[in-house]
Amino acid sequence: MLAGTITERLTLRGRPSCACHSDPPRRHGPYWHWTRKVARKTVGGYLSKEEARECQRWIDNDRRIRELVSRSEAIGIERLHPSQRHD
Ligand SMILES: [Zn+2]
Incomplete structure (x- = not known):
């Protein structure tokens, strides 16, 4: 897995005579x-x-794994809730 983003770029180069200019x-x-x-x-x-x-x-x-982790955390919190004690 890899974190980050990929962007596609079109570029200009130095020489003014080049077609990109x-x-x-x-x-x-x-x-x-x-x-x-x-x-x-x-x-x-x-x-x-x-x-x-x-x-x-x-x-x-990376995105799928992070999503899975946060969903699993939410399930953990939900499961824990019934046994919470307020004393
Ligand atoms: Zn060019």
């Missing part, structure tokens, strides 16, 4: 970029198309 622009890409906040800092990098596809699966797993 024409009107209408023909941008480079798409490129896939993964980012994740770790201890308030954003880490990330560019991915190949294949990596992006695999990462997206891991991110989906």
